[in-house]
Amino acid sequence: MKMGANITVTSNTKKLKQTVPQSKWISFPKHKILSKTGCALSLEGQDQGHVFYQFNVIPPGVVTTGLDPAQIIWWTDCTFMPFDDSQIVTSLGGYFYRGSQGLTQLRKMRLQNYFRIPQGFMTLWRFNDPHFPDVINTKPSRALPHCSVSPGGTQVSFFTDTDIISSNIQQGSVIKAKEMFCSTFFFSAFSADSNFVAVLGRSRLHLNFAVVLVILRASDMLVMYQKSVRELFNQFKLQKNSTNQDRLECKFSPDSQFVAVSTTGGQLFIVKRDLSNLECVLVDGKNDKLTNERCYDFDPQYPHEVLAVCVNSDEVYVKNIDSGSQIFCSKLPENVTKATCLKYNMEGDAFAVGCQDGVIVMMSSSSGNILYLLDSKTQATAFAMTPCKLSMYPEIIRISFSHSDDVLAISSTEGAVRLWQLPPKINLVHMCRLVILKHIPASTINCLPLPTRIKDLIVCCPRERTAITPVKSRHKE
Template sequence: MGMTASSKGYRTQGYSCPDVTRSYPSQTYRRFPAFKVKKQGELIETLSILPNCSLQNPAIDVWWSFCQFFPNNDNFLFCTSTPFQIMQGIHWKRVTALPCGKIVQYNLQNGKSGVIPQATCDGFPKFQINPDGIKLTSLTTSSIAEHFIVYHPANPVIQRARDPSFTQYKDYATSPNGSFFAILAKNSVNTFTLSVFGSSTILRADSVIKVNDLYPDVTPRPLLFTDQADVKWSPDSKHVAIGFSKGQLIVVDWRNSQGICNVFEEIIPDCHLHGPSGFDFDPRSKHCVMTVAASDMTLYRVNTEDKKILACCNDLGSFVDCFKYSYDSNYIVAALFSRKIKVLDTEDLSALFEIDLTVLCPDFEDISQKLGSVAPNTTCLSLTSTGEQAAIACWDRKIRVVQLLKVLDLQCLCKFAILSVVTPSNVNKLPIPHLIKDYLYSFPYNP
């Protein structure tokens, strides 16, 4: 399929933020295929995950889908999906008669695709491509399965961060520096535990935090697959944020086992997090600034250390299913429950433009007609490195790739022109100011 990966990536520190380390693939940047670029707001293509499985199975209420563009290479998109039956509005039961969590790799340049052998996601499907582009990890109920991106029968699947205490892993995330896994687990006494493992660790955790000790009100429901959660790292890999389906959003300092902020108690007390994926860290900030989607159909930009609201947008007209900052924080892309995509300014959250998927994709059915509001229409968003294209993972097992901004500013154009011919390891050797190198590496520059 044309996918190549090196035997090692590249890691470096920032100049203006020497305490921040990042990991990168060793290859030069590859742009999204030029022949597929469309006008702003147009549909590029629709991809079906596991197309041979029937959508007409009466036991299936929703296909929970997930996708991610390959780091530093916008030619490749990885996707997965798992079918669920929703019982009593809260109990998500996997339809095990069908393939669950198979990971599919799409080559957008030549149109080829294929299933990655032995790579499967348990539970709510989620995988991550390590920032160095060498390996892919997926979450099972009791470990992290690590696969090489380029499959070879001689390369074993390594089970890392094994759970010896009979807990149930709910969600995880790989740190931006590629050194740690943060895993949220529901344990046998019905409380949440956040464990941070070194990326080469088999058993021993570097940190174990009992969430209930820091935030007593954050507790799971008793049944399996009734709690959804989303774990995300701050850009400097120092804080971990967790969103819960019960509406809480917490931020912790994992090295010191300290609670930093319970966002909807300390900053926005009159509402709650609408969905577990309704938050994201601002890439320009090391760990203080994030944007959250609240139950009052408002986006709030907040500082979790100063406990302040910095900006808000209350004219969305719908709940937010999920959203994401572009890689360089040029804008925010929000997928609304009304099946619209809004692109917002990162400073004041003003709307830049809107894409109506009900018009663009007439085959995209509204899940509320089937299930009400118990499941989102959009389950995941992934953006290309430039932020010009978005892959939208939907409940109907389809990935819809749309064109966002088509024209970048001169600064961005120069950045990606340089990265397309200079590898990350050689950026540090360029005879240019250190601050420009930080910009090429996309380091945060605010607290």
């Protein structure tokens, strides 16, 4: 893996910086993956809309004592590596529900050789050689496991019990954040230009261990900006009487200028990167609530203006942040349960909504129409999602699209990752873009004698638009 490089994309009004790898795009090696029946898949993959591969993230030999295995929640996160569909990063942790204390860490995970598997066990899976995954992190953490990878594909960030660390995947070197006086961490995210890392944690320097948002410089992990979240948004609230139930997430906008913060209480607000002021409140947690902290995402086609959210009323809103207007509203089908996560694909022409019953709803980002449904329960026996406790299905934690948008990875609370073959895109621009990236490194696209708009399309860089037209609300049954 080569180092990432910054490219500068010129728009009509300003320049946007985006980090891309200095390597060519690598497609998913479907011809090297064997199905459960022992038959090699064809180069075209299986039927569209079906799971074609599944792997278990739980290390072999893990033994838990004093708990029914059906009660264990294996919190599993996953993400494809940037511009490399042959690699996926996963993070794992074991939990169980303990009455009013909510989600509680399972700290008694041991291998047969008594080696402890910590919370946040992070692994890099190389599908060109799927039998030998690389372990990235074995340090324990009290934070929920999540995968934070730099857009250049060279760095990952993860938490220990006391620190946040940035690690170089290729070289193995690590950098600890300095002057981070936090007792607990929640989430971290890289900016699209790879210059910054946003971190949510509880500060030891604030009254009552207040939640703070910290912006670090990615190169040396020095604190650039830090402020209490309540100072930014005075209506910010956490779950009452149980800190174990607090789950917060943050995410940079595609132009790296804004940071979105979501809470377990159903709130979603956006602040400027320098934490100077609150930009807007998209979901206040009163009239509407996010279904959970993972049910939102920025549209990658725009610098920061467009964002999709899923709320408790089973409706998906796509909003214009700058104007505060609603672009469209669509309702999820009645035959699916509550949403658990939302994610745009790489080109931004569609997004997926994962639901509690294992169904993924694919929706058009331009109209809000439902394109198709993917049901994890109706797959082949080897890949089907089955009830684990009280007839409840494992919860989908995270959705990740491959760069080619034809493979979808979903991670769930059973400790597994399923790979879906999606319907092919019959689109000339899409196919030409992938052919170019397969032969030319992404970092050199900016040097090609092509119009700026074409170069933007090739590397999926956000583009400024003169206007964003609202669409009539659609309520799909």
